Amino acid sequence: MHGRSETxxxxxxxxx
Structure with missing residues (x-):
């Protein structure tokens, strides 16, 4: 998981 943008x-x- 990188950040919320990717999620x-x-x-x-x-x-x-």
Missing amino acids: RRINWIICL
């Missing part, structure tokens, strides 16, 4: 990108990817 947000993965979050919308999982939502897709």
